[in-house]
Amino acid sequence: MKLQRLRFSTLWRCFLILGVCLTGCAVPPPPATPTAEMSQPTATVTPVLTATPVPSPTFTLTPTPAANDLSLPLRLALYYPWQAEDWAQINPLPARGKYDSHDPAVIEEQVKEMKRAGIRAAAMYWKDEGARSFLAAILQASREQDFYWGVLLDVEKQGDPSAGLIQQILDDIYQSFAMHPNILRLDRRIALIADVDEVDDGCGMVSRWLEANREEKFYLIMQVFENYERCSSQPDLWVDLYPKTPIEPLPAESLTLQVNSWDGSDLAALERSMMDWGAQVQAAGAPKGLQIIRAYNDWAGGMNIEAAAVWGESGGYYLEVLQRNGQGYAGLVEELLFKNEAVLVGAGDIAICGEEGSQYTAALLDQIPGTVFTAGDNSNEEGTAVQYQMCFGPAWGRHKDRIYPAAGNHDLLTSQGAPYYAYFGERAGQPGEGYYSYDLGQWHIIVLNSVCEYAGGCGEDSPQMEWLRKDLQAHQNLCTLAIWHYPLFTSGTRGGNEVVRPFWKALYEVGADVIINGHDHHYERFAPLNPDGQPDPERGIRQFIVGTGGAGLRGIGEVAANSEKRILYTYGVLKMVLKGNGYYWEFVPVAGMGATDSGSGVCH
Secondary structure, eight states, X not given: OOOOOOOOOHHHHHHHHHHHHHTTOOOOOOOSSOOTTOSSOOSOOOGGGOSSOOOOHHHHHSOSSOTTEEOSSEEEEEEOOOOGGGGGGOSSOBTTOSOOTTOHHHHHHHHHHHHHTTOOEEEEEEOSTTHHHHHHHHHHHTTTSSOEEEEEEOGGGGOOOOHHHHHHHHXXXXXXXXXXXXXXXXXXXXXXXXXXXSSSOTHHHHHHHHHHTTTOOEEEEEEOOTTGGGOSSOOSEEEOSOTTSOOSSOOSSEEEEEOOOOOSSOHHHHHHHHHHHHHHHHHHXXXXXXXXXXXXXXXXXXXXXXXXXXXXXGGGHHHHHHHTTTTTHHHHHHHXXXXXXXXXXXXXXXXXXXXXXXXXXXXHHXXXXXXXXXXXXXXXXXXXXXXXXXXXXXXXXXXXXXXXXXXXXXXXXXXXXXXXXXXXXXXXXXXXXXXXXXXXXXXXXXXOOOOGGGTTXXXXXXXXXXXXXXXXXXXXXXXXXXXXXXXXXXXXXXXXXXXXXXXXXXXXXXXXXXXXXXXXSSEEEEOOBOTTSOBOTTTOBEEEEEOOSSSOOOOBSSOXXXXXXXXXXXXXXXXXXXXXXXXXXXXXEOTTTOOOEEEEEEOO
């Protein structure tokens, strides 16, 4: 790529003029008005006759003493500047939102985070001329914070610039920022990292950079390449910014730690990412030379230790591990991933007198601790008091103290559900309504009544929908799960029920995560969908059908669109492990009956 020639600043041209004057060239005559130091006008002034020596450019541009002159060992992070419009194609997003790196409040907070992690300096990626305003704003926001900024320059990866062009770029950076008290200096020179292609002109490239830096204004740190150690000329320091594909021999005085951030697509991958990062940092320990963190906020490359919104309670982990130099990282993973963890387990379509299916699934519950849900048709007959006591009671009834039920059409057949409400008490919601909510761990759980004629309706203007909207507004949990009986989407022979679409719309609008239904007597899992049944991997709700609690099992008709998994003719329960930022699911079948299903999801 052809690089545009950069102009010298006005200040730099003035220094050139002064330098020429020192060699004896003539200058324009001084003003005619006499001064206290002149008895009469003179035609020319030469350096020999000047009473006060003119300071040289080098002297005036070099802070003395250099308060920002650091030394190794040093922990330094790579920093990528962002502005609001840059975030359009980025996923996941930062926990602090779509920030602008010109914003002093953002920079101040980021600097505080890095300092707490033992990071004393950062190298800002200099992409193009727009980087000037970023670095100026960042330096200004870092005043009085004992934190320093160098430059990461990848001009060599854009082509093979001449030594003259490199010198112009370096001079431009130097003239603009050399006097700022928060510019990073090593050995009293501005710290600059030159990223290069590993297949370039090798030692000749090093020679070009050293020629451009012949006045040694910059402490030159260069990316290694094949046979870099054989070059007759050497920079001040070698680094390997790509430790996943290392160049041998490894640099002796630098080490790069590269995080592979969790992108929010698979909750199980979060633990792997956390453990890998912890092991890296623990092995490295405290900095012994230049320890580079790749990177603080490389969101485009998926290498960021700055917290992402989807990380939830784990957001501070990567910085915390650095602060500890990796010590005790495994315990920290355990604390963050499993603190406030909750288990929700259950099924729908459960008890029929004279059939043993509910006994089998109740035995599964005996082995699984946690809160038990039902997805309706607890009594899969007429919902009489006798059926609850004699048929549901001996099986699932022994877990009654931990059950939060949902009503199904069979539950409400007798006296509009009076025996159902009497059996479960306050846990079933108000008689004649059957909807309620509760918190479980970090999650908000909503139970709705899809048997609309016995709930006061399910339409947009119904009391149930009014309650639902208020409940969602009052509970701003990151993660939300809803349970009711009739599914909107199903491969079952009875088809989806349109009466529950308003539920879907309200839940989708606030970013709910999971819906669990019964009614169809099989297990089915759908991809995350919007209320119209279209795939939506970013905001869609994942629907499960778990009509496998013990009532007679049934097959399916035509497979519904976006149905990802179906298990037929198998009793079982759905186990949900609810974490602060996502969930694991597992369909647990009765032994010997059929397949299982498992996976993980992320909260919106």
